[in-house]
Amino acid sequence: MIEKDVVIIGGGAAGLFCAFEAGKRGRKVSVLEHADRVGKKIAISGGGRCNFTNLLTSADNFISTNPHFCKSALARYTPADFVSLVEKHGIAYHEKKLGQLFCDGNSREIIEMLLTEARGAGVEILCGSLVRGVEKNGRFEIRTNNGDFNSRSLVVASGGLSVPPLGATDFGYRLARQFGLTIVDPWPALVPFTLARETLGELAPLSGISLDSSVACQGKQFRENILITHRGLSGPAVLQVSSYWRAGLGVTINLLPQHDAAKFLREPENREITLANVLSQFLPRRFAVAWCALNFPSQPLKRYTPAQLEEVAQRLSHWQIIPAGTEGYKKAEVTAGGISTAELSSQTMEVKSVPGLYFIGEVVDVTGQLGGYNFQWAWASGYAAGQSV
Ligand SMILES: Cc1cc2nc3c(=O)[nH]c(=O)nc-3n(C[C@H](O)[C@H](O)[C@H](O)COP(=O)(O)OP(=O)(O)OC[C@H]3O[C@@H](n4cnc5c(N)ncnc54)[C@H](O)[C@@H]3O)c2cc1C
Numbered sequence: 001m002i003e004k005d006v007v008i009i010g011g012g013a014a015g016l017f018c019a020f021e022a023g024k025r026g027r028k029v030s031v032l033e034h035a036d037r038v039g040k041k042i043a044i045s046g047g048g049r050c051n052f053t054n055l056l057t058s059a060d061n062f063i064s065t066n067p068h069f070c071k072s073a074l075a076r077y078t079p080a081d082f083v084s085l086v087e088k089h090g091i092a093y094h095e096k097k098l099g100q101l102f103c104d105g106n107s108r109e110i111i112e113m114l115l116t117e118a119r120g121a122g123v124e125i126l127c128g129s130l131v132r133g134v135e136k137n138g139r140f141e142i143r144t145n146n147g148d149f150n151s152r153s154l155v156v157a158s159g160g161l162s163v164p165p166l167g168a169t170d171f172g173y174r175l176a177r178q179f180g181l182t183i184v185d186p187w188p189a190l191v192p193f194t195l196a197r198e199t200l201g202e203l204a205p206l207s208g209i210s211l212d213s214s215v216a217c218q219g220k221q222f223r224e225n226i227l228i229t230h231r232g233l234s235g236p237a238v239l240q241v242s243s244y245w246r247a248g249l250g251v252t253i254n255l256l257p258q259h260d261a262a263k264f265l266r267e268p269e270n271r272e273i274t275l276a277n278v279l280s281q282f283l284p285r286r287f288a289v290a291w292c293a294l295n296f297p298s299q300p301l302k303r304y305t306p307a308q309l310e311e312v313a314q315r316l317s318h319w320q321i322i323p324a325g326t327e328g329y330k331k332a333e334v335t336a337g338g339i340s341t342a343e344l345s346s347q348t349m350e351v352k353s354v355p356g357l358y359f360i361g362e363v364v365d366v367t368g369q370l371g372g373y374n375f376q377w378a379w380a381s382g383y384a385a386g387q388s389v
Helices: 013-024 040-048 071-076 079-088 108-120 171-178 197-206 236-242 261-266 275-279 285-295 306-317 373-386
Strands: 002-009 029-032 051-054 093-095 100-103 124-126 131-137 139-144 147-156 183-189 210-217 220-228 232-234 251-254 319-321 334-339 357-359
Touching: 002 013, 002 139, 002 171, 013 029, 013 108, 013 147, 013 373, 029 147, 040 051, 040 108, 051 079, 051 373, 071 373, 079 100, 079 108, 079 373, 131 171, 147 171, 171 183, 171 334, 197 220, 197 232, 197 285, 210 236, 220 236, 232 236, 261 306, 275 285, 306 319
Parallel strands: 002 029, 002 147, 029 124, 147 357
Antiparallel strands: 051 100, 093 100, 131 139, 139 147, 183 334, 210 220, 210 251, 220 232, 251 319
Protein backbone atom coordinates (compact mmCIF):
# COMPACT_ATOMS: atom_id res chain seq x y z
CA MET A 1 0.00 0.00 0.00
CA ILE A 2 1.28 3.45 -0.96
CA GLU A 3 0.32 5.86 1.82
CA LYS A 4 -0.78 9.37 0.77
CA ASP A 5 -2.74 12.20 2.30
CA VAL A 6 -4.56 12.95 -0.94
CA VAL A 7 -5.18 10.99 -4.13
CA ILE A 8 -6.60 12.93 -7.07
CA ILE A 9 -8.13 11.06 -9.98
CA GLY A 10 -7.76 13.06 -13.19
CA GLY A 11 -4.85 15.29 -14.23
CA GLY A 12 -6.81 17.99 -16.04
CA ALA A 13 -7.33 21.62 -15.12
CA ALA A 14 -9.14 21.07 -11.82
CA GLY A 15 -7.07 18.07 -10.67
CA LEU A 16 -3.68 19.71 -11.24
CA PHE A 17 -4.79 22.94 -9.59
CA CYS A 18 -6.14 21.15 -6.53
CA ALA A 19 -2.98 19.03 -6.35
CA PHE A 20 -0.53 21.88 -5.92
CA GLU A 21 -2.80 23.83 -3.60
CA ALA A 22 -2.94 20.77 -1.34
CA GLY A 23 0.79 20.17 -1.81
CA LYS A 24 1.56 23.75 -0.73
CA ARG A 25 -0.26 22.96 2.52
CA GLY A 26 2.15 20.12 3.16
CA ARG A 27 -0.11 17.31 1.99
CA LYS A 28 1.43 14.27 0.29
CA VAL A 29 -0.44 14.22 -3.02
CA SER A 30 -0.61 11.80 -5.97
CA VAL A 31 -2.45 12.58 -9.19
CA LEU A 32 -3.61 9.50 -11.09
CA GLU A 33 -4.13 10.23 -14.78
CA HIS A 34 -5.12 7.42 -17.11
CA ALA A 35 -3.94 9.15 -20.30
CA ASP A 36 -0.29 9.26 -21.37
CA ARG A 37 -0.05 12.93 -20.39
CA VAL A 38 -1.92 15.49 -18.34
CA GLY A 39 -3.93 18.52 -19.48
CA LYS A 40 -4.90 17.36 -22.97
CA LYS A 41 -7.98 19.59 -23.04
CA ILE A 42 -6.00 22.59 -21.89
CA ALA A 43 -3.61 21.96 -24.80
CA ILE A 44 -6.32 22.28 -27.46
CA SER A 45 -8.48 24.82 -25.64
CA GLY A 46 -9.21 28.26 -27.05
CA GLY A 47 -7.97 27.24 -30.48
CA GLY A 48 -4.54 26.39 -28.96
CA ARG A 49 -4.33 29.63 -26.96
CA CYS A 50 -6.35 28.63 -23.91
CA ASN A 51 -9.07 31.07 -22.91
CA PHE A 52 -7.96 30.54 -19.31
CA THR A 53 -10.40 32.85 -17.50
CA ASN A 54 -12.97 35.58 -17.94
CA LEU A 55 -12.64 38.89 -16.10
CA LEU A 56 -16.43 39.26 -15.98
CA THR A 57 -17.06 35.92 -14.25
CA SER A 58 -20.17 35.79 -12.08
CA ALA A 59 -22.62 33.07 -11.05
CA ASP A 60 -24.84 34.19 -13.97
CA ASN A 61 -22.35 32.64 -16.39
CA PHE A 62 -23.00 29.12 -15.08
CA ILE A 63 -25.73 26.54 -15.56
CA SER A 64 -26.54 24.43 -12.53
CA THR A 65 -29.60 23.03 -10.82
CA ASN A 66 -28.53 25.26 -7.93
CA PRO A 67 -27.35 28.54 -9.48
CA HIS A 68 -26.03 29.77 -6.11
CA PHE A 69 -23.74 26.81 -5.46
CA CYS A 70 -20.75 28.14 -7.41
CA LYS A 71 -20.72 31.56 -5.70
CA SER A 72 -18.60 30.70 -2.70
CA ALA A 73 -15.79 29.00 -4.63
CA LEU A 74 -15.79 31.69 -7.34
CA ALA A 75 -15.50 34.40 -4.67
CA ARG A 76 -12.59 32.69 -2.94
CA TYR A 77 -10.53 32.17 -6.09
CA THR A 78 -11.18 34.90 -8.64
CA PRO A 79 -10.08 35.60 -12.22
CA ALA A 80 -7.68 38.21 -10.76
CA ASP A 81 -6.06 35.47 -8.63
CA PHE A 82 -5.47 33.33 -11.70
CA VAL A 83 -4.14 36.32 -13.65
CA SER A 84 -1.59 36.91 -10.84
CA LEU A 85 -0.44 33.30 -11.19
CA VAL A 86 -0.15 33.66 -14.98
CA GLU A 87 1.85 36.88 -14.52
CA LYS A 88 4.09 35.27 -11.88
CA HIS A 89 5.04 32.72 -14.54
CA GLY A 90 5.70 35.44 -17.12
CA ILE A 91 3.02 34.20 -19.51
CA ALA A 92 1.94 36.89 -21.97
CA TYR A 93 -1.81 37.21 -22.48
CA HIS A 94 -4.45 39.48 -23.93
CA GLU A 95 -8.15 40.16 -23.66
CA LYS A 96 -9.77 39.05 -26.91
CA LYS A 97 -13.30 40.32 -26.22
CA LEU A 98 -15.94 40.36 -23.48
CA GLY A 99 -13.43 39.78 -20.68
CA GLN A 100 -11.99 36.62 -22.28
CA LEU A 101 -8.27 36.23 -21.52
CA PHE A 102 -6.11 34.15 -23.89
CA CYS A 103 -2.39 33.34 -24.00
CA ASP A 104 -0.50 35.38 -26.59
CA GLY A 105 1.50 32.24 -27.29
CA ASN A 106 0.41 28.67 -26.70
CA SER A 107 -1.89 26.83 -24.27
CA ARG A 108 1.06 24.63 -23.35
CA GLU A 109 2.40 27.53 -21.30
CA ILE A 110 -0.58 27.09 -18.95
CA ILE A 111 0.10 23.34 -18.66
CA GLU A 112 3.78 24.07 -17.99
CA MET A 113 2.77 26.59 -15.32
CA LEU A 114 0.54 24.05 -13.56
CA LEU A 115 3.27 21.41 -13.73
CA THR A 116 5.88 23.83 -12.36
CA GLU A 117 3.59 24.66 -9.45
CA ALA A 118 2.92 20.95 -8.89
CA ARG A 119 6.65 20.11 -8.87
CA GLY A 120 7.29 22.97 -6.45
CA ALA A 121 4.63 21.58 -4.13
CA GLY A 122 6.04 18.06 -4.26
CA VAL A 123 3.06 16.56 -6.11
CA GLU A 124 3.53 13.14 -7.68
CA ILE A 125 1.88 12.76 -11.11
CA LEU A 126 1.38 9.24 -12.42
CA CYS A 127 0.22 9.06 -16.03
CA GLY A 128 -1.04 5.78 -17.49
CA SER A 129 -2.77 5.00 -14.18
CA LEU A 130 -5.84 2.80 -14.47
CA VAL A 131 -8.04 2.86 -11.41
CA ARG A 132 -9.45 -0.64 -10.90
CA GLY A 133 -11.48 -0.03 -7.78
CA VAL A 134 -12.09 2.33 -4.88
CA GLU A 135 -13.21 1.43 -1.41
CA LYS A 136 -13.59 3.32 1.81
CA ASN A 137 -12.66 1.59 5.02
CA GLY A 138 -12.07 4.63 7.19
CA ARG A 139 -9.44 5.76 4.65
CA PHE A 140 -9.75 5.35 0.90
CA GLU A 141 -8.18 2.39 -0.85
CA ILE A 142 -7.55 2.94 -4.53
CA ARG A 143 -6.40 -0.09 -6.54
CA THR A 144 -4.51 0.77 -9.74
CA ASN A 145 -2.06 -0.76 -12.21
CA ASN A 146 0.56 1.55 -10.62
CA GLY A 147 0.04 0.07 -7.16
CA ASP A 148 -2.54 0.30 -4.44
CA PHE A 149 -2.96 3.65 -2.69
CA ASN A 150 -4.30 4.45 0.72
CA SER A 151 -5.35 8.04 1.39
CA ARG A 152 -7.27 10.19 3.80
CA SER A 153 -8.85 12.23 1.02
CA LEU A 154 -9.91 11.26 -2.47
CA VAL A 155 -10.59 13.99 -5.04
CA VAL A 156 -12.44 13.10 -8.23
CA ALA A 157 -11.41 15.47 -11.03
CA SER A 158 -12.07 13.16 -13.98
CA GLY A 159 -14.10 15.69 -15.99
CA GLY A 160 -17.18 15.09 -18.12
CA LEU A 161 -18.00 12.98 -21.16
CA SER A 162 -16.97 15.47 -23.83
CA VAL A 163 -14.41 14.52 -26.47
CA PRO A 164 -13.53 10.91 -25.55
CA PRO A 165 -10.30 10.89 -27.63
CA LEU A 166 -8.92 13.46 -25.15
CA GLY A 167 -9.41 11.05 -22.24
CA ALA A 168 -13.03 11.66 -21.17
CA THR A 169 -14.68 8.83 -19.24
CA ASP A 170 -17.75 8.34 -17.08
CA PHE A 171 -15.53 7.41 -14.13
CA GLY A 172 -16.75 10.26 -11.90
CA TYR A 173 -20.40 9.38 -12.37
CA ARG A 174 -19.75 5.67 -11.71
CA LEU A 175 -17.86 6.44 -8.53
CA ALA A 176 -20.61 8.79 -7.41
CA ARG A 177 -23.18 6.03 -7.95
CA GLN A 178 -21.02 3.60 -5.98
CA PHE A 179 -21.28 5.98 -3.02
CA GLY A 180 -25.03 6.43 -3.54
CA LEU A 181 -24.83 10.06 -4.72
CA THR A 182 -27.39 11.78 -6.93
CA ILE A 183 -26.37 12.71 -10.45
CA VAL A 184 -28.10 15.29 -12.62
CA ASP A 185 -28.35 13.50 -15.96
CA PRO A 186 -25.50 14.84 -18.09
CA TRP A 187 -25.99 16.37 -21.53
CA PRO A 188 -23.61 17.71 -24.18
CA ALA A 189 -23.26 21.50 -23.96
CA LEU A 190 -21.46 24.14 -26.02
CA VAL A 191 -22.11 21.90 -28.99
CA PRO A 192 -23.11 22.46 -32.64
CA PHE A 193 -26.69 21.73 -33.74
CA THR A 194 -27.61 19.29 -36.48
CA LEU A 195 -30.53 20.16 -38.77
CA ALA A 196 -33.26 18.14 -40.46
CA ARG A 197 -32.74 17.17 -44.09
CA GLU A 198 -35.07 19.81 -45.61
CA THR A 199 -33.30 22.74 -43.93
CA LEU A 200 -29.87 21.20 -44.37
CA GLY A 201 -30.49 20.70 -48.08
CA GLU A 202 -30.54 24.49 -48.55
CA LEU A 203 -27.98 25.44 -45.92
CA ALA A 204 -25.26 22.77 -46.13
CA PRO A 205 -23.95 24.08 -49.48
CA LEU A 206 -23.30 27.38 -47.65
CA SER A 207 -21.09 25.69 -45.09
CA GLY A 208 -18.44 28.11 -43.85
CA ILE A 209 -20.63 31.24 -44.05
CA SER A 210 -20.88 33.07 -40.77
CA LEU A 211 -23.44 35.72 -39.77
CA ASP A 212 -23.66 38.20 -36.93
CA SER A 213 -26.93 37.13 -35.27
CA SER A 214 -28.77 37.01 -32.04
CA VAL A 215 -29.84 33.49 -31.02
CA ALA A 216 -32.31 32.66 -28.26
CA CYS A 217 -33.60 29.56 -26.51
CA GLN A 218 -35.44 29.14 -23.22
CA GLY A 219 -35.24 32.85 -22.44
CA LYS A 220 -31.45 33.03 -22.94
CA GLN A 221 -30.17 35.18 -25.76
CA PHE A 222 -26.67 35.52 -27.22
CA ARG A 223 -25.47 38.06 -29.76
CA GLU A 224 -22.45 36.70 -31.63
CA ASN A 225 -21.71 34.89 -34.88
CA ILE A 226 -23.45 31.78 -36.13
CA LEU A 227 -21.65 29.51 -38.54
CA ILE A 228 -23.25 27.24 -41.14
CA THR A 229 -21.70 23.76 -41.17
CA HIS A 230 -22.10 20.62 -43.30
CA ARG A 231 -24.35 19.16 -40.62
CA GLY A 232 -26.14 22.20 -39.23
CA LEU A 233 -25.22 25.28 -37.24
CA SER A 234 -22.28 26.21 -35.04
CA GLY A 235 -20.44 29.40 -34.07
CA PRO A 236 -20.29 31.08 -30.66
CA ALA A 237 -23.95 32.18 -30.48
CA VAL A 238 -25.18 28.68 -31.35
CA LEU A 239 -22.75 26.97 -28.94
CA GLN A 240 -23.96 29.26 -26.17
CA VAL A 241 -27.68 28.51 -26.63
CA SER A 242 -27.02 24.78 -27.14
CA SER A 243 -26.33 24.48 -23.41
CA TYR A 244 -29.93 25.57 -22.69
CA TRP A 245 -31.53 23.56 -25.51
CA ARG A 246 -33.43 20.30 -25.04
CA ALA A 247 -34.64 17.88 -27.73
CA GLY A 248 -37.74 19.18 -29.52
CA LEU A 249 -37.31 22.82 -28.48
CA GLY A 250 -37.08 25.58 -31.05
CA VAL A 251 -34.28 28.11 -31.35
CA THR A 252 -35.03 31.66 -32.51
CA ILE A 253 -32.52 33.48 -34.66
CA ASN A 254 -32.57 37.22 -35.31
CA LEU A 255 -30.67 37.44 -38.59
CA LEU A 256 -30.59 41.22 -38.62
CA PRO A 257 -30.01 42.29 -35.02
CA GLN A 258 -28.89 45.75 -36.06
CA HIS A 259 -31.50 46.52 -38.71
CA ASP A 260 -35.19 47.30 -38.76
CA ALA A 261 -36.33 44.81 -41.43
CA ALA A 262 -39.93 46.06 -41.48
CA LYS A 263 -38.63 49.54 -42.32
CA PHE A 264 -36.30 48.65 -45.19
CA LEU A 265 -38.84 46.24 -46.72
CA ARG A 266 -41.28 49.18 -46.97
CA GLU A 267 -38.75 51.62 -48.53
CA PRO A 268 -40.17 52.83 -51.91
CA GLU A 269 -36.77 52.43 -53.64
CA ASN A 270 -36.82 48.69 -52.84
CA ARG A 271 -40.20 47.99 -54.47
CA GLU A 272 -38.81 46.77 -57.78
CA ILE A 273 -36.04 44.69 -56.18
CA THR A 274 -36.49 41.00 -55.33
CA LEU A 275 -36.52 39.93 -51.71
CA ALA A 276 -33.28 37.95 -52.11
CA ASN A 277 -31.55 40.98 -53.63
CA VAL A 278 -32.78 43.31 -50.88
CA LEU A 279 -31.62 40.88 -48.22
CA SER A 280 -28.24 40.57 -49.95
CA GLN A 281 -27.59 44.16 -48.88
CA PHE A 282 -27.48 42.93 -45.27
CA LEU A 283 -26.66 39.22 -45.51
CA PRO A 284 -24.21 37.15 -47.61
CA ARG A 285 -25.92 36.78 -51.01
CA ARG A 286 -25.87 32.96 -51.12
CA PHE A 287 -27.41 32.85 -47.68
CA ALA A 288 -30.14 35.34 -48.65
CA VAL A 289 -31.07 33.17 -51.65
CA ALA A 290 -31.15 29.96 -49.54
CA TRP A 291 -33.16 31.67 -46.79
CA CYS A 292 -35.78 32.76 -49.34
CA ALA A 293 -35.93 29.20 -50.71
CA LEU A 294 -36.66 27.98 -47.19
CA ASN A 295 -39.09 30.73 -46.25
CA PHE A 296 -40.61 32.95 -48.97
CA PRO A 297 -40.31 32.67 -52.75
CA SER A 298 -38.17 35.62 -53.82
CA GLN A 299 -40.00 38.16 -55.99
CA PRO A 300 -39.99 41.97 -56.32
CA LEU A 301 -41.17 43.47 -53.04
CA LYS A 302 -44.11 45.24 -54.70
CA ARG A 303 -45.71 41.81 -55.31
CA TYR A 304 -46.01 41.13 -51.58
CA THR A 305 -48.97 42.45 -49.65
CA PRO A 306 -48.15 44.69 -46.65
CA ALA A 307 -49.18 41.80 -44.38
CA GLN A 308 -46.78 39.47 -46.18
CA LEU A 309 -43.94 42.00 -45.82
CA GLU A 310 -44.71 42.20 -42.11
CA GLU A 311 -44.44 38.43 -42.00
CA VAL A 312 -41.08 38.48 -43.82
CA ALA A 313 -39.78 41.07 -41.37
CA GLN A 314 -41.07 39.07 -38.44
CA ARG A 315 -39.38 35.90 -39.70
CA LEU A 316 -36.07 37.67 -40.30
CA SER A 317 -35.97 38.71 -36.65
CA HIS A 318 -37.60 35.53 -35.28
CA TRP A 319 -36.45 32.74 -37.59
CA GLN A 320 -37.52 29.56 -35.79
CA ILE A 321 -35.37 26.49 -36.24
CA ILE A 322 -36.00 23.19 -34.55
CA PRO A 323 -32.62 21.45 -34.44
CA ALA A 324 -32.72 17.74 -35.25
CA GLY A 325 -30.19 17.24 -32.46
CA THR A 326 -26.63 18.12 -31.51
CA GLU A 327 -23.28 16.75 -32.55
CA GLY A 328 -23.13 15.08 -29.13
CA TYR A 329 -20.20 14.44 -26.82
CA LYS A 330 -17.84 13.98 -29.76
CA LYS A 331 -17.98 17.73 -30.43
CA ALA A 332 -19.32 19.19 -27.16
CA GLU A 333 -16.86 21.52 -25.42
CA VAL A 334 -18.33 20.59 -22.07
CA THR A 335 -20.72 18.26 -20.32
CA ALA A 336 -23.56 19.89 -18.43
CA GLY A 337 -25.20 18.15 -15.47
CA GLY A 338 -23.14 15.88 -13.25
CA ILE A 339 -22.71 15.26 -9.55
CA SER A 340 -25.60 17.01 -7.82
CA THR A 341 -24.46 20.09 -5.94
CA ALA A 342 -26.91 19.09 -3.19
CA GLU A 343 -24.40 16.34 -2.31
CA LEU A 344 -21.47 18.74 -1.89
CA SER A 345 -20.32 21.48 0.45
CA SER A 346 -20.11 24.68 -1.60
CA GLN A 347 -17.17 25.78 0.59
CA THR A 348 -14.97 22.73 0.06
CA MET A 349 -16.54 20.45 -2.62
CA GLU A 350 -16.52 17.64 -0.06
CA VAL A 351 -19.36 15.11 -0.24
CA LYS A 352 -21.55 15.78 2.78
CA SER A 353 -22.36 12.11 3.33
CA VAL A 354 -18.83 10.75 2.65
CA PRO A 355 -16.15 12.65 4.60
CA GLY A 356 -12.89 12.85 2.66
CA LEU A 357 -14.47 12.41 -0.79
CA TYR A 358 -14.43 15.47 -3.08
CA PHE A 359 -15.68 16.22 -6.62
CA ILE A 360 -14.31 19.21 -8.56
CA GLY A 361 -14.36 20.68 -12.06
CA GLU A 362 -16.58 19.64 -14.91
CA VAL A 363 -17.81 16.42 -13.30
CA VAL A 364 -19.92 18.57 -10.96
CA ASP A 365 -23.32 19.97 -12.01
CA VAL A 366 -21.84 23.42 -12.67
CA THR A 367 -21.25 24.33 -16.31
CA GLY A 368 -19.88 27.57 -17.65
CA GLN A 369 -20.90 29.48 -20.73
CA LEU A 370 -18.42 29.90 -23.55
CA GLY A 371 -15.63 32.36 -22.79
CA GLY A 372 -13.17 31.06 -20.18
CA TYR A 373 -15.74 30.36 -17.46
CA ASN A 374 -15.23 26.59 -17.46
CA PHE A 375 -11.55 26.94 -16.65
CA GLN A 376 -12.34 29.51 -13.97
CA TRP A 377 -14.68 26.95 -12.41
CA ALA A 378 -11.96 24.28 -12.63
CA TRP A 379 -9.42 26.56 -10.87
CA ALA A 380 -11.92 27.82 -8.27
CA SER A 381 -13.36 24.41 -7.35
CA GLY A 382 -9.83 22.95 -7.36
CA TYR A 383 -8.70 25.71 -5.02
CA ALA A 384 -11.67 25.16 -2.67
CA ALA A 385 -10.92 21.45 -2.34
CA GLY A 386 -7.17 22.09 -2.19
CA GLN A 387 -7.63 24.19 0.98
CA SER A 388 -9.66 21.46 2.66
CA VAL A 389 -8.16 18.05 1.84
C1 LIG B 1 -12.09 21.66 -27.72
C2 LIG B 1 -12.28 22.28 -26.36
C3 LIG B 1 -11.89 23.59 -26.14
C4 LIG B 1 -12.12 24.19 -24.90
N1 LIG B 1 -11.71 25.48 -24.71
C5 LIG B 1 -11.95 26.07 -23.52
C6 LIG B 1 -11.50 27.40 -23.28
O1 LIG B 1 -10.81 28.01 -24.10
N2 LIG B 1 -11.82 27.98 -22.08
C7 LIG B 1 -12.54 27.29 -21.10
O2 LIG B 1 -12.80 27.85 -20.04
N3 LIG B 1 -12.91 26.01 -21.30
C8 LIG B 1 -12.63 25.40 -22.46
N4 LIG B 1 -13.00 24.09 -22.64
C9 LIG B 1 -13.61 23.38 -21.50
C10 LIG B 1 -12.51 22.98 -20.51
O3 LIG B 1 -11.47 22.33 -21.21
C11 LIG B 1 -13.06 22.04 -19.43
O4 LIG B 1 -14.23 22.56 -18.87
C12 LIG B 1 -12.02 21.83 -18.34
O5 LIG B 1 -10.86 21.24 -18.90
C13 LIG B 1 -12.57 20.95 -17.23
O6 LIG B 1 -11.55 20.66 -16.32
P1 LIG B 1 -11.57 19.30 -15.50
O7 LIG B 1 -10.26 19.23 -14.81
O8 LIG B 1 -12.80 19.18 -14.73
O9 LIG B 1 -11.65 18.17 -16.62
P2 LIG B 1 -10.57 17.80 -17.72
O10 LIG B 1 -9.70 18.96 -18.03
O11 LIG B 1 -11.34 17.16 -18.82
O12 LIG B 1 -9.64 16.72 -17.01
C14 LIG B 1 -10.11 15.46 -16.64
C15 LIG B 1 -8.91 14.53 -16.63
O13 LIG B 1 -9.29 13.29 -16.05
C16 LIG B 1 -8.75 12.24 -16.81
N5 LIG B 1 -9.56 11.05 -16.59
C17 LIG B 1 -10.80 10.78 -17.03
N6 LIG B 1 -11.19 9.58 -16.59
C18 LIG B 1 -10.17 9.08 -15.84
C19 LIG B 1 -9.98 7.87 -15.13
N7 LIG B 1 -10.92 6.93 -15.11
N8 LIG B 1 -8.83 7.67 -14.47
C20 LIG B 1 -7.85 8.62 -14.51
N9 LIG B 1 -7.97 9.77 -15.17
C21 LIG B 1 -9.14 10.01 -15.83
C22 LIG B 1 -8.79 12.77 -18.24
O14 LIG B 1 -7.89 12.08 -19.08
C23 LIG B 1 -8.40 14.22 -18.04
O15 LIG B 1 -7.02 14.42 -18.06
C24 LIG B 1 -12.74 23.46 -23.86
C25 LIG B 1 -13.10 22.12 -24.07
C26 LIG B 1 -12.86 21.53 -25.31
C27 LIG B 1 -13.24 20.09 -25.51
